[in-house]
Amino acid sequence: MPPATVDSAFQKVTEGVQVKPNPYGPNPHDFMSNVSRFKLIESTLREGEQFANAFFDTEKKIEIAKALDDFGVDYIELTSPAASEQSRLDCEAICKLGLKAKILTHIRCHMDDARIAVATGVDGVDVVIGTSQFLREYSHGKDMNYIAKSAIEVIEFVKSHGIEIRFSSEDSFRSDLVDLLNIYRTVDKIGVNRVGIADTVGCANPRQVYDLVRTLKSIVSCEIECHFHNDTGCAIANAYTALEAGATFIDVSVLGIGERNGITSLGGLMARMIAADRDYVLSKYKLHKLRDLENLVAESVQINIPFNNPITGFCAFTHKAGIHAKAILANPSTYEILDPADFGLTRYIHFANRLTGWNAIKSRVDQLNLALTDAQCKEVTTKIKALGDIRPLNIDDVDSIIREYHADQNNEIAAAIQA
């Protein structure tokens, strides 16, 4: 199917427009914003392994780790070496690859887990403990004093090995705010590298996130990491808002795979961030490798790329209604905030349907190298829309109608000359 691409026009046409300052850039009033200096903690090999379909053998883990590193993620987080013997061996193997990305592993706030973790050769350890009323009652059954005491023990142990340490609460948005700020201040004082906020049940909303991160920012001097589940569809927006409020690190996974319906997706966050600061994103991440990376993981866990996936969904750059197609042909920025070329992709003007307009058809006529006036293009568009009312059209249908109409016009001219 030959797509009616107009990619080459993008740069040229946008250069001609007087572009105002990017309205999607960092808000100048957010003086703590890290929108333009965020970092990625890539968790496909930890959170992603908790996805229902995931089973990564050693070879696949290494392939994914290398692809993530090549893409440019800042950190790669791995399943706890305490989860199983093979998990431990895989963690060691990935640490030995010599990747540019730092390697983390994610453990419970237990000395047993911490000892196994530091022995694997990781660059850092992410410690988590449930702080919500629910988790304190139904998961580990410990009170905040106990949590603080074990946190301090684990953190000092990990620090004594000279590697990075992050302390995160779990289900942060359903935890008592005073308890939460107390424990964060405690671990900040003993020198953690990062504190983490986790929306474990996936239900925080953006303005709640902004408030909690801003408040936490005023309490601690270390950096802030955020982890958002997507149960209510806000994981990408929450990540962006956390960065506006002063968080630096966002946990992502390829296609967002994780527990239940997952977390902030790497690709979705790239879409969000490139709209905010294109230069920063392009300078750090190899966006044209996104599709291959997503295909690699999707095949490993036997899922299809969602039709509506940001950037790589099959229709992300497809324009259909006549009024959209017309404007896109004149200037892609009219109906696109993302440039498909940034991701090694192309746009597609869908002209074979009843919602099409004569501008889209005229563009197709030009591609077919046929000569029709604007009035003729409008007339043939009417014929195409009439057939499109009866049944779905494909490109061949449209091309046949155009060619037949063109031939008829020429025959009429020939007949007129002969007469």
Next chain:
Amino acid sequence: MPPATVDSAFQKVTEGVQVKPNPYGPNPHDFMSNVSRFKLIESTLREGEQFANAFFDTEKKIEIAKALDDFGVDYIELTSPAASEQSRLDCEAICKLGLKAKILTHIRCHMDDARIAVATGVDGVDVVIGTSQFLREYSHGKDMNYIAKSAIEVIEFVKSHGIEIRFSSEDSFRSDLVDLLNIYRTVDKIGVNRVGIADTVGCANPRQVYDLVRTLKSIVSCEIECHFHNDTGCAIANAYTALEAGATFIDVSVLGIGERNGITSLGGLMARMIAADRDYVLSKYKLHKLRDLENLVAESVQINIPFNNPITGFCAFTHKAGIHAKAILANPSTYEILDPADFGLTRYIHFANRLTGWNAIKSRVDQLNLALTDAQCKEVTTKIKALGDIRPLNIDDVDSIIREYHADQNNEIAAAIQA
């Protein structure tokens, strides 16, 4: 595959917990919030028809309209009758169905379109015109005075027919704020029912949305409708934030289908809103019909339900890691903000994998009606995790290991008695 459901425990267990006021409810500081009185404008048959794969014949449109009405949507928006002759006939046919939902059609800000629209018998007309620099330059080429003049003409014409009228800008977030507020104030004064904000390119972020809706709320006395595209993954969060700021109406489509990768999805917004105000959502919408509605539309446009779709994605209520499974078995609220039973669905504890824990295995042992002590459950869990390290497991694998282990224990006891 017999799922290890614990649904019946949900109500019972949560009743036993001292539940605090819902932290995801409307923020009491948002005194203009409509989170608890929002309405849906369902646009599968308008925006959804602009989805690349969509071709709805009359019969299918009627089937979808009836299903939407049964679900409880407040308005159903249809493709412009000016788009094609069949679009006009379908619009008339749906108006005659006598649905509870009000029927709208969506037209350009042209008298030609308005005349055709009012003749179809719709309950209201949604008028849209591009107000951004991009659209004014590359789409219709008109200035703000022309836009205001045609808006007034169309609005007064539609009002004179005694039906509802909404005026929306297009690409609102890239429009000049002064121009935008001027035109909204003008149309509010002449008595539109709603003004609309549209993030046509899908790139607004939640706090921008909040600011614009709050500002607009102070300018107009009519109600506010919002339309969010999902190019950068924020369409659900933006819709929620718009309601917090005082918008009342959100445009949705089933599975979010629309131009490019679509708009706020009906199901995703239901997930977001039920977390905020369960009573309101359950009182208005038949959530247990959501899955059938999504399947109907997905089949019509030949797509798969995304694996990570809120609520109905295959893994939305699947819990895998041992620590999650343990807590979920004790109380589902620990790792779930949504109750699958509200949607006629069930949860699933995924215990056949190397991340499993002994609590999940013990639950399976109980389901199999076998007697093992906690110590024995821990021992058999070690065996299951060891096999899970080597290859993906299915439930039969786990059951075999458990049964074999159980038989061995009994044989040992029998041997001990005989000895």
